[in-house]
Each structure stands twice: as C-alpha cells, then as structure tokens.
Amino acid sequence: MTTLPQSTEKKLGLVIDLDTCVGCHACVVSCKGWNTENYGAPLADTNAYGADPVGTFLNRVHSYEVTPEEGTAKLIHFPKSCLHCEDAPCVTVCPTGASYKRAEDGIVLVNETDCIGCGLCAWACPYGAREMDGVEKVMKKCTLCVDRIYNENLPEEDREPACVRTCPAGARHFGDFADPESNVSKLSAERGGMDLMPEQGTKPVNKYLPPRPKDQLDEVDILAPFLAPLDDAPGRDLGGFLGWLDKTLEKI
Amino acid sequence: MHPAPSIIAFTTLSGLGFGLLFWLGLGLPDSTGWVAFAFWAIAYAFAVGGLISSTLHLGHPERAIKAFRQWRSSWLSREGVAAVVTLVVMGIYGLGRVFFDASWQPLGVMGSILALITVFTTAMIYTQLKSVPRWNIMLTPLLFISFSLGGGALMAGQEMWAVVLLSVAGLVQLAWWSKGDTRFSEAGSTLGTATGLGTLGGVRPFEPPHTGNNYLLKEMAYVVGRAHSQKLRIIAVSLGFVFPMVLLFLPFSHFWALLAVLSHIAGILASRWLFFAEAEHVVGLYYGRRA
Amino acid sequence: MTIQQPKIDTSPKVSDEVRKTTCYMCACRCGINVHMKDGKVAYIEGNRDHPVNQGVLCAKGSAGIMQHNAPSRLRTPLKRVGPRGSGEFEEISWDEALQIATDWLAPVREDDPSKLAFFTGRDQSQSFTSFWAQNFGTPNYAAHGGFCSVNMAAGGIYTMGGAFWEFGQPDWDRTKLFMLFGVAEDHDSNPIKIGLGKLKKRGARVIGVNPIRSGYNAVADDWVGITPGTDGLFILALVHELLRMGKIDLRYLADYTNAACLINGDTSSPENGLLLRDEAGKELVMDRKTGKPMAFDAADVQPDLGASFTVDGITHVTVMQKLAERYLDLQYAPEAVADRCGIKAEKIRAIAAELARVAFEEEITLDTPWTDFRGRKHDKMVGRPVAFHAMRGISAHANGFQTCRALHMLQILLGSVEVPGGFRFKPPYPKPIAAHPKPHCKVTPGKPLDGPHLGFVHGPDDLALKEDGSPARIDKAFTWENPMSAHGLMHMVISNAHAGDPYKIDTLFLYMANMSWNSSMNTRGVMDMLTDKDENGDYVIPQIIYSDAYSSEMVAFADLILPDTTYLERHDCISLLDRPISEAEGAADAIRWPVVEPDRDVRGFQSVLCELGAKLNLPGFVNEDGSQKYADYGDYITNHERKPGIGPLAGWRGNGDENGRGAPNPGQLGAYIENGGFKVFHIDEEAQFYKPWNMAYQDYAVSLGLYDAPAPYLFQIYSEPMRRFQLAAEGHGDRQPPDHLRERIKEKLDPLPIWYDPSDDNRGAEYPITALTQRPMAMYHSWGTQNAWLRQIHGQNPLYMPTNLMQKHNLKDGDWARVTSPHGSITVPVMEMAALNDNTIWTWNAIGKRKGAWALSEDAPEATKGFLLNHLIHELLPAKGDGLRWANSDPITGQAAWFDLKVQVEKASAPAESQPAFPAQKSPVGQGPDTVTWKTTA
Ligand SMILES: Nc1nc2c(c(=O)[nH]1)N[C@H]1C(S)=C(S)[C@@H](COP(=O)(O)OP(=O)(O)OC[C@H]3O[C@@H](n4cnc5c(=O)[nH]c(N)nc54)[C@H](O)[C@@H]3O)O[C@H]1N2
Ligand SMILES: Nc1nc2c(c(=O)[nH]1)N[C@H]1C(S)=C(S)[C@@H](COP(=O)(O)OP(=O)(O)OC[C@H]3O[C@@H](n4cnc5c(=O)[nH]c(N)nc54)[C@H](O)[C@@H]3O)O[C@H]1N2
Ligand code: SF4
Ligand code: SF4
Ligand code: SF4
Ligand code: SF4
Ligand code: SF4
Ligand SMILES: [Mo]
Secondary structure, three states: OOOOOOOOOOOEEEEEEOOOOOOOOHHHHHHHHHHHHOOOOOOOEEOOOOOOOEEOOOOEEEEEEEEOOOOOOEEEEEEEOOOOOOOOHHHHOOOOOOEEEOOOOOOEEEOOOOOOOOOHHHHHOOOOOEEEOOOOOOEEEOOOOHHHHOOOOOOHHHOOOHHHHHOOOOOEEEEEOOOOOOHHHHHHHHHOOEOOOHHHOOOOOOEEEOOOOOOHHHOHHHHHHHHOOHHHOOOOOOOHHHHHHHHHHHHO | OOOOHHHHHHHHHHHHHHHHHHHHHOOOOOOOHHHHHHHHHHHHHHHHHHHHHHHHOOOOHHHHHHHHOOOOOOHHHHHHHHHHHHHHHHHHHHHHHHHOOOOOHHHHHHHHHHHHHHHHHHHHHHHOOOOOOOOOOOHHHHHHHHHHHHHHHHHOOOHHHHHHHHHHHHHHHHHHHHHHHHHHHHHOOOHHHHHOOHHHOEEEEOOOOOOOEOHHHHHHOOOOOHHHHHHHHHHHHHHHHHHHHHHHHOOOOHHHHHHHHHHHHHHHHHHHHHHHHOOOOOHHHHOOOOO | OOOOOOOOOOOOOOOOEEEEEEOOOOOOOOEEEEEEEOOEEEEEEEOOOOOOOOOOOOHHHHOHHHHHOOOOEOOOOEEEOOOOOOOOEEEOOHHHHHHHHHHHHHHHHHHOHHHEEEEEOOOOOHHHHHHHHHHHOOOOEEOOHHHHOHHHHHHHHHHHOOOOOOOEEEOOOOOOEEEEEOOOOOOOHHHHHHHHHHHHHHOOEEEEEOOEOOHHHHHOOEEEOOOOOOHHHHHHHHHHHHHHHOOOOHHHHHHHEHHHEEEOOOOOOOOOOOEOEOOOOOEEEEEOOOOOEEEOOOOOOOEOOOOEEEEOOEEEEEHHHHHHHHHHOHHHOHHHHHHHHOOOHHHHHHHHHHHHHHHHHOOEEEOOOEEEOOOOEEOOEEEOOEEEEEOHHHHOOOOHHHHHHHHHHHHHHOOOEOOOOOEEEOOOOOOOHHHOOOOOOOOOOOOOOOOOOOOOOOOHHHOOEOOOOOEOOOOOOOOOOOOOOOOOOHHHHHHHHHHOOOOOOOEEEEEOOOOOOOOOOOHHHHHHHHHOEOOOOOEOOOEEEEEOOEOOOHHHHOOEEOOOOOOOOOOEEEOOOOOOOOEOOEEEEEEEOOOOOOOOOOOOHHHHHHHHHHHOOOEOOEOOOOOEOOOOHHHHHHHOOOEOOEOOOOOOEOOOOEOOOOOOOOOHHHHHHHOOOEEEEEOOHHHOOOHHHEHHHHHHHHHOOOOOOOOOOOEOOOOHHHHHHHHHHOOOOOOOOOHHHHHHHHHHOOOOOOOOOOOHHHOOOOOOEEEEEEOOOOOOOOHHHHOOOHHHHOOOOOEEEEHHHHHHOOOOOOOEEEEEOOOOEEEEEEEEEOOEOOOEEEEEOOOOOOOOHHHOOOOOHHHHOOOOOHHHOOOEOOOOOOOOOOEOEOOOOOOEOHHHOEEEEEEEOOOOOOEOOOOOOOOOOOOOOOEEOOOOOO
8 A cells, every 4th residue: 555544543653762862772683683583584684794794774873963052062872763654755655565554553564575676665765764675675664563562472561662672771662642641642742752854744753852951060050059168158167177077067 | 876877777768768759659750661660679679678777676676567556656656657558559659650651640649748758757756755855856857858858859860859959958957957956955954853953053973873884875875076076067968968969960970860869878877877976865964974 | 556455464473482591792691581483592682570681681682693693603622733823723522622621731730730820701600710720729810800890899899898890789769860980881781771761761860970972971961071080089079079068978977987987096006097996806986975985886886976086195086087187188179170180170069069969958768667787776768869880981090999999988978878869789799808708829739729819808918929929820919019909910911921920831721801802901912922932932821722602813822722602502600609690679690501502512611611620630520439520510500519508509499498508409400490590589678778787688698698697897988908008018017018119009008099190100291192992882892793783883993083183183084093102003093073071082992803803704894994992002001210110000909901091193194904904813613604684484
C-alpha cells in the first residue's frame, strides 16, 4: 500500500531524551543484534574486517556541539532512527508498494520480498533513516521492533523495542502518541518534544526532548545566601581554631 | 547525491530516446521503411537502453515488474507505466511506418504526448523530493522536457526546431542552475532544524556516528568542489548546446550532424552528472556535509 | 489497484532456549540472557533480574556475539618459530604445550621461584591466579590494578575502608547533587548510566568535573572544564570554603572519623605525629562530658573535636584542629587556586555553596532505627544527599593518591559517606585496612610463598624488601619508591626484567594483557625490550608464555601461546573473595558457564592452570597422592576452600541451604545456573546505611564470611600509615629509606591530603599541553577492534584539539599534527572540539592497532589512521639532572601516571599513515571474511 493511510488507530513511536542520552551506542548495537536475527534479512557488514567496513544499521548515534552566543559549548548525543512519519515521503515514492505505513499502528515498514532495491525511498527520507543492505540489496529501516512489541513469545515486559529495553540511561521511551495519556505523550508535552526538520512536512511521530538548560552555576547570584562566611560577619573575629569551631557549632 | 553512472546514462539516454520518439510521433522526419527503421531503432536503443540501465541499477532487477503497481502514488511507478505504454504505442505506430508505409497519425500524436509524459514522470521522480531542494522546483521537469525536445529535434534532424529548442534548453539550464544554487538555503533546512538544537546556539557536528562508511554517505553525501563544478558547467553548456548549434549553422553533412549529436550527448551527460553531483540531500546536514 | 497491507508475523519464535550467564566485554559483569537457536548463540540481551544491569546492556555487551565468533580467535596452542614479534608460529598440541611450560617452569621453581613473573591483566579471577602464583612460590604476581587505578582503590581503602572504583556507589535513588570527577566510562559502566538516568528523571543536579565535555560530562547540568592534574587543588579549595562557611558535619566527624583523635605532639618521640592510643591499642579521643581521654569506641564517649590533651607539658591536638588550620589557610582560597585550576573563583564558591546547601538544607531522614558500634540506638538515619564519584581522571596522575584522599576528605566533611543520599559501599566493603592482608614476599625454593602477594602496608615494616633492603619484587612494589603500591606495578615488569633491575628473570608469564601495545607505556621501547638479545644471542627475557583468546599484538611476542576460550565457553567465578558484583543493598556473586562448547582446540585458562599446577606439583593443586586436585576450573570453584567453609562462591553451600559459610556443595554451580548465574545476599533495611559503624551490618558481614568478627572503625582522614613512612624518612626506626628518597617521602606522604603539581616533573613549562585518552563507551581497550559491529563505530581515532589551539596552529578538521612529548613524537589527524579545556588535547584509548593483529587486513584504518598516545608516554620521567630517572608513577602507590603526559603540537604535512608506523605481524589465524551476515536460522 504505497498510499498512506488516512489516519492510523495508534501512533506508535519513540521519545528520545537529548538531555539524558550519554551517547553510548547501546541502542545502536542491540538494534543491530535483534534485527540481524529477526525481521527480514540479516543486517550485513561488507569488508567487515578490512579497510572500508560498511554495515547496515537501523539506528545510529550522532553527536553535535552547540555553542551559544554566550557561555560554554555543550555537547549533545543524538540517536536517530526512523521517525515513522505521518506524512512519510518514503512510502509514497515507492513504486512497488514494498514500503508501507501500517493502518493499525502507523509503523512504517518495508516488505522485503516486494522491494526491488531502487533506493528511491531512502532518497525521499530527509532523515537518513533507510539504508540499503549491502548483501541482500533490499531496503532496511527501523521496524519499531514490530516483531517484539506484539510478540507473544516474549514476556509482557519485554514487548518493547530492543533499543528501548537496552538503553542504560533510560533516554528512550516507547508508546502510543495517539493516546494523550500515554507515557510518551505526557513526556513530550511536559518537556517540549520537538519534531526534526518540521519544514520538510513529514510530521514525524517520534519526538525529541531538548536538553535542559545547563551551566546555571555559572550564574552565582541564586546561591548568594549560602556564601556568607563565618568570618565576614561584622564585628566578629574567628579567634583561632576554637573560635572557628564555636561559630561552626552555632551554625549547625 | 552520488552521480551513479547507470542513472546518469539512464536519464540521459532515455530522455533523448523519448525526445526522438516525440518527433517521430509527429511524423518528423516523415520517413518510412529502412530510414524509419533506423530512426526507430535509434530511439528504442536509447529509450530501452536507458530503461535497462536503470533496471540494472536496482538491487533486485528480477522483481522489476513489481514496479508497475504503484502508479497511483509513485512517480517511479508512473514512469515505468508511461514508458512502457509509450513504447507500445510508438511501436505500433512505428510498425506502420516501417513496414506498411502507413502513418497512423492519431496514434503517432498520442505516442508523442506519451513520450513527453514519460519524460515528465522521469523528471518528477526527482522534482518530488523535498529532501533534495535543488531538484524540488518546477524548473526540473522543464529542464528534462526541454532537453528531451531539443535533443530529440537534433536527432530527428529538425534543424530549425533544434536550434530554437536547444537555445531554450540552454536557457532553462542556466535558469535551473541559478535557481538551484540558492534552493538549499531557501528550503530552510539547517543542522539547527535537523537536530532541533538550532535555538540553543550554533550547531556543529562533533563525532560522526561511525567512522566506518555507510550507504547514506555513499549514496547521498557526495560533495563536489566549486571550481570543478564551474568547469563542468561550462563544458555542459558548450558541448550540450552551443557547439551543436554552431554545427547546425554549417552546411549540412552527416558528419557534422553526427558530431552535433555526440557533442550534445556529451554535454547532457556532463549536465546530468552535475544534476546529481551538485544536488545536496538534507541528510548530509547530519553528517556535517554542508556548513 | 492498491495491494493489501501484508500480513506479517508479529510473534515469531525468539529462540529455542535462553541461557543466563555473565558478560565479559568489560569488568562491569552484567547479567546476560543468551538466546540459543539450533545450539548456536543467536542474540544477547540484558538479564532483567540481575543486580548489576537490571536488564540493560551496553553496546559491547550486545555485540558479544561478534566477539564470541570473531575470526581473530586463536584456535590451538602455538609455538613460536620466527623471531619474536614476527607472528610466525607453529600449531602444537595441548600435551606438547603443557610439557613445554612444565619444562620451563619446574626448574625455575626448584631453583628460584622469583625467576617467574606471572602477571595477569584484565583478569577477573585474581583470587585464583594469585593462589596459583602463591603456590608456585614467586613473589612476582599482580594484575593490572597498578597501572589502572590503584590510586582510587588505595586512596579509598586507606581513607574510608572502601573506594569508588567498583566498590561503592552513589545512593542513586536519593541523592540530589551528584559530582563526577574524571570519569569517561568506568568499570561500573551500566550502573552509572542507570544511575544518571535516575537522577535526570528526578531532576537532581549533576556536576561533571572533566577537562573534556563528552559522554557523562555532556549530560551533566554543570561542567567544570578543569585543567588536568589540578583536581586536588580544586577540592581543597572547596574544603576551604566549606570550613570557612562552617558547613561541615561536626557530629559525623566526631563520631565516625578520626577527626577527634589526638595526634602525638611530642616532636622528639618516634611516635610523633601518630595517634595517641590506649593500652589496648585503641585511638584516644577526649570525652566531652568528662574532659578525659577515652578509647574512641567506649560505650558512652562523646568525642570532642576541639579538645586538646596536655601531658608532661606536651600538648596533643586533634586531627580536626590540624585539618582546620591547614585548609583555612589562604593558599587554598578560591582566588589563590583559580588560575591554576582553570576555574573561576566565583564558580568554585558557587559549587561549594551548592554542596553546602544540598547537604545541610536538603537533609533527608529515613525512619529506620539502627544501633551503632558504641551500642547507641538511633531512631532514624540522617542523610546528606550529596554524592561523589571519581575515577582515573583523578587517579591516573602522579598526585592521584593524595587527590583521591582529598576528595574522600571532602565527602567525609560533608558527612555524606554511608548515609542516605550519599555514597554507599558495596560488600565486601566497608573493610578497614587492618582487615586486609599485608604483602608477602618470602621466597623458598620449591615451596609456596609465605602468604598473599598483595595487600595494604601499615608502615615501613610491611615493605617487600629483601634482607639487604633491595626490592623483593620485580616490579619494585612496596618499596620506598612507592611504598603503598597495593596492586603492584604491572607497567614496570617488562622494563625492570629487561634491565635486570632489581634482578633478572627466566620466564615472563602473562595472561590477558596486551603488554606489547596499548597497556604499556613507551610501546616501541617495550617491543624492543621484548625482542632484545644479549651478547650470546639469547633473548634478554628468556621465555615468554602468554594466554590470550585472540590474535592480539602481544601474541606475536610470546614463545608459547595457551589459547583461551571465549567467555561463553568456560566457567568463571565472580567471587566475594575477589571483585564481586555486589550492590549497596546486598553482596552478590556470579558465575560464567559454558553456554556453548568451543569449536576449536582451546581451553579455559583457569582450567589450564589447574592442570599445569598439578604437573608442577604445586601444593593446592595436587592431592596427597600427587594426582591432579581440580579437574578443571568448575571443579575448583565448587570445591576449593579458602578457609574452612569459605569458598569462591558464597551461595548454596553445604546442602544448598547455606549462604556465606558452609561445606562445598557439588550442586552449587547448577544452583547458580538455575538462578540466572548469580546470587544476591540482601542486607536488611536497618543495616543498609552507616555500615562501618552499624552493628546489624557488621553481623551480616560476619555471617557471610566477609570478616571473622565485627570490625567497626573510624574513617582515616588522617593517615597513620603515611605518617609512619614520614617518620622513617625523618630518621626513626631501623628500616630506613635511601637518602635520595627521604625528602620526597617527607613531602608526599603527608598524612593529611596535599596537592602538588606533577607537570614540573614532565617539563610542563616547555610542553604546556596535556594529552589525555578516554575510554570510548562502545569499545573495550583492544578487544573491540575484532568486532565487526563495533569497529564501524570506532575504527579510527582523531586527536581532538580545543578551538584556541586549532586556530593558533592554523589547523582544520582532518589536518595532521605532530605531537611531541619529552619522550617522542607521533603524527596524527586532528579534529576540533569546542567543549574542551584550553590546554588539553585528547583521543580515544586503544583504537590504534598494529598491522596484522586482530585478523584485520593490513590496511585497516585502525592501523593506518588510528594511533596510540602510549608512544609519547615513558615509564620513567624525563631526566632531572640528578642522575636518576624517576618512575612515571605516583610516588605513594606506584600508579602509572598516564594522564600527566605533557606535549607540544605543530602542524604537519599529511603522512601516508599515522606515525610511528610498524611493520606488520603475521596473523596466526589469517584474516576475517569479507562479508558478515550473521543469522543462526537461514
Ligand atoms: N594511553 C593510555 N594507555 C592505557 C590507559 C590509558 O588510559 N591511556 N589505560 C590503561 C589501563 S587502566 C588498562 S586496564 C590497560 C588495558 O590494557 P590491556 O589490559 O592490555 O587490555 P586489552 O587491550 O583489553 O588487552 C587484554 C588482552 O586480553 C585478551 N583477551 C580478551 N578476552 C580474553 C579472554 O577471554 N581470555 C584471554 N586469555 N584473553 C583475552 C585480549 O585479546 C587482549 O590481548 O590499558 C592501559 N593503557
Ligand atoms: N567501554 C569501556 N569501558 C571500560 C573500559 C574500556 O576500555 N571501554 N575500560 C575499563 C577499565 S580497565 C578502566 S580502568 C575504566 C576506566 O574508566 P575511566 O576512569 O572512566 O577512564 P578513562 O576513560 O581513562 O577516563 C578518564 C577520564 O578522566 C578525565 N581526566 C583526565 N585527566 C583528568 C584530570 O586531571 N581531572 C579530571 N577531573 N578529569 C580528568 C578524562 O577526560 C576522562 O574523561 O573503564 C573500564 N570500563
Ligand atoms: S523517517 Fe524517513 S523512513 Fe521513516 S517514515 Fe519518515 S521519511 Fe520514512
Ligand atoms: S528500495 Fe524498495 S522499499 Fe524503497 S522505494 Fe524502492 S522498492 Fe520501495
Ligand atoms: S525500534 Fe527496533 S528497529 Fe527501531 S531503532 Fe529501535 S531497535 Fe532498531
Ligand atoms: S542507548 Fe540510550 S543513552 Fe545510549 S546512545 Fe542510545 S539513547 Fe543514548
Ligand atoms: S557494561 Fe557492557 S560490556 Fe561491561 S559487562 Fe556490562 S554489558 Fe558487558
Ligand atoms: Mo584499567
């Protein structure tokens, strides 16, 4: 179904917390491991032990430096996988119907047996969320772990994407954005969840939580009352160690 | 974008092939028999050759047939359908010309229109991509169509039309470049919008997500030097338009005509190479491939 | 004509079976679920029930499958046939390999066991390997702790009976302010990330102190981009501010630390500067009520911090008085240190104020009653929700031990150790130094050593010196050069053995340590030492035996290779006797077990030691009839007893119902496997905090066999062992340091924390930039490189330079620079980083590889663009003109000072590959396949 569904029952997706992500790549590798063994063809690595290794990954972690006009530079880790866009251009360009968005939950998938490997969907995606497998020559992308989240062979608590389950810092959250009461909807509302490249008009489902303000201790005024030293009080003399100790005891 | 030889060849050749078919469909030149056969053979060689080349570019050419299914939404699918229909219609029309000395003109005109539609669909494959701002302008179909018509006229020996249309195509090309050069910034995607971090300050890529290579970088993060591209632009315009027109003003000779066509093809190949190589995909932002 | 949305199987079978064991991709030792399909490893995920990782798994852990199947795995024992370093080997049988080893080692043992140096690197079975070495009789055993982070371990244990490292943790659930010093990744890898995630969720403040703002420091709310090597000064400035504001926990100091203890003030006494003690040897404090000196642990004593005690006209003051006098001095004022630390004075003040505010204004209490060692009952637990953690960033400097002590002093002054919201120990810690062994070094030919090799010295009497005063150990651990070297000095073994200083050895036996590459300083020099020949044409280090699982750089330099299995193919034991996986809420130990059988002719190294031990007739490894005692390591784990009733694993002893103490249980490993590969011994709520002084905890520790009797103690803000060394340097006692070391010992072994600048010794004036390395989170030292997935993430390492230096040297991203230290130079590619201290450059650790190693192609980026900083670091400091080359180590512990590296930078034209380049070694395992598509089911 290359045309997009008018609307989907659920809008499953991820919230990624840029304030918490430490850039450890755990999600990258667990995704690689799960998806190599599961949905579709294994994610291949070519020239794996050579000079120019090229592998298929469905999730990758970038990092950026942000330098504000004033103050110190910040470093932000930035995981990126498919955003399961509502207006997914990758789907509509697909000539075969291999790319589709599921009507029930909005997951964007590639049906590998229909994919001719033309690469057009990867061109259409502004986010670089699709990679053509170097061996199987079909398009690969994040499946939102569709073979985990409903998988009855997994214990209930494990029915979440591999990357979410593994994230040590808890920077990744999975849920239904169609439900305003869901964890992801609430997190996104509280913390100002952002769209990436809104100007592309893709209406991404996944949201990114911006980093919280940093380096506020550089603005010292808030703490002024605690800075009052024992010996600065007018008319007071510390009187050596014992005097200091007395005054310290007084303060506690 | 990575200037893949197969795609450059495909778009160039099929553009010319369908351009030639356009003229043939209109009965220009009004040839039949062996002469018509020669024209048809050339047109089909270009059009079909281009299609084959693009099919070989696929990861799974054996499944190419599936590409006809999504004509409702996919320009690539539409292109496939349009190309096949055009080739069939023009094939029948050509049969008449070659073997029956007949000119089933309504069929021919239909074929001409279909040929143009095919070129348009090809162009739309690129035009539709918001992710590649340089392509995402309505001048792109005009570029493809004008190339196709001009090149087709040249190959069809329609000297007058060729002069007019090649001049038009050349101008469209210049306009397309001039517009294209500012399109990326006009489209508004920056590393700031791509990461959502732009409101916090200047964003600069720090570590890439992998020191190894990947499909995206190979396919979409091609960068071409400015000097290099300026040189190629001059070559493209000179060979693609100026030189063929000069040759057209010389007294006709098959040699000059052939040279004009070859020169044009070389120019269009250069232009097409630039079409891809200069086109920046917004995903390059994530990799710091654009300031 | 639209096609139907395809029906997909959303419930595919995940695996045939899940086998639960322990990860080995780093020392964090997380629990893993190994999913098996068709008898093969299909997928690895974290074990949710596991105390360490609670289900999460890091990148290395998830990539374990690629490690387990790596093409670089050794396949069979190897005997060197080409010259050392060439990598030319012949494959031999295990019988032959063990015979060679026996033929080499048996005469050594009979003649002089110290001619064997057995050093184990990233060893997770140190209690076993040290047991083997002890039975062999050589004093020359240690693991990698000495070059890794002994400052951290020793600094913590000497000061408060436990350390950060992996022996303690912040109270992640309650802390409100967390300050992290010098950590990129650490051993407690997943727990730190889980913890940071919790803090973020609660909105607690995280302050990162690090010259480099990456990783954890990137998510920190506040970043202190400190100048490397100056943390001690910064911490002492914080101490100064807290004292000045009176924001310290006096009650805590009086009750639980030696702050109220009296220092012998008699300058003529050989005990001057030691603590006054009563007849029973207990430290004396002045009681507030009676004004009389009393033992610190007397039932109703109220230690008086401000008291002094005058006898015979000599006044003895408290530690607190000395402390206050020292740190209130203006030399520690923020203004005085700001420039050197690269931190604004206002910021130091603000941080001090924030520490004080959170510790004292946001105090938390738990309504949990508990009883202290003086018998006093408390109806609640008071918490100061400020927690600290630190690692190699402060410890891998030559002033690291004192800096660690300073940091612990800061924690203690705030009263935030072992309290809710503060820093908490993990069993077997807390444990006072008195409860640790002392080092042993008495060698008797043909006999075991007189006791364990490593331990904690209390003073000069415990040094490992021979009768003539020369070092007893090849690494010169526990000598006047580095008296408190609790973990040995693995980084000095090869250079000392090569120099024959203090003596020559016959056999170097290494396990799991890439000593010819990333774990050595002066890598090229070490390669030369390993291949150097004497006048007879024999190798200066005659025999080298090495156990590795993979085709590493070190393999090429060994004469005999004992190939190990991978971590999924063998038994292992993460023991309470060693470095267990405990959490603050409970002691815990774990195992690994063969979830798959090896498909190559390899054997678990520990099992090989069982066999080799028997062949060498080592007591402990043979039965009375001389037969082999332990069939393999699994057998040892089950049946070995360290003391009666105490063995490697604490769970399911006796009939399977005893914990901690009990007879060996043949079903023990099975019980562990059934339980997911681990066992947690929970601590009751009333014993959860104040552990060093909490009788309920003390009883728990005794019942588990952690100690034999309750051992409450005082935190050692003031360190008597250090003072004892000073006393010797002042001329007291019969064990006397050599004269050239006297001044250094007097200065550096100050019993109260001090700071000194290590850059002077490294010609910091000429080489003004500090060059650092950091652990990449997705790579483990050199192991990650053979991993097809991980090497795509970090296949090469640029040198990161701050914006100011990039501009100054006219460098752009991708340009090359020559980096020169007093010892050598390298030429490497550079990249800019803005969030970096102005005088610091850095790169990822251990990405650079020698050509031909790790089954990579010779043009792999690791070899052509990757590089090591190790070429710039020498194991000795630059000559000072005193005729001596001092070790590039902490003068107290011998910790390798990796991060004192000082350099200059200049732009260089791009060489063909990063410099220095080395000729390729031959790969004994060939090269990895071109394409990897790993899927167990077709
Ligand atoms: N410049 C610089 N150098 C440093 C440091 C630094 O910060 N900067 N850090 C230092 C520190 S703290 C450390 S700990 C060292 C680490 O350095 P090393 O201890 O050398 O660590 P690895 O590179 O992991 O090498 C260990 C060896 O163990 C082998 N191995 C892996 N798995 C197994 C197994 O299952 N069995 C056996 N038998 N062998 C196995 C690997 O193949 C490898 O050859 O590096 C030190 N070097
Ligand atoms: N992923 C992964 N995990 C590992 C390892 C690995 O190789 N990979 N190795 C394991 C081993 S053996 C060890 S020892 C631990 C080490 O774990 P860490 O202690 O985290 O070791 P490093 O990566 O050396 O990080 C040292 C940090 O200290 C900072 N630093 C350097 N000098 C100073 C200074 O003067 N002041 C301050 N404040 N900071 C400074 C550096 O910028 C760096 O961030 O990690 C263990 N965990
Ligand atoms: S992120 Fe890219 S691949 Fe995913 S739905 Fe959006 S456009 Fe398609
Ligand atoms: S690569 Fe496959 S999924 Fe993508 S557009 Fe082509 S056929 Fe569709
Ligand atoms: S949801 Fe699944 S497929 Fe998508 S990035 Fe996470 S692990 Fe990969
Ligand atoms: S696992 Fe979590 S913390 Fe690590 S890179 Fe991925 S999102 Fe960030
Ligand atoms: S932190 Fe990672 S590598 Fe280390 S034991 Fe845990 S999962 Fe394994
Ligand atoms: Mo280490």
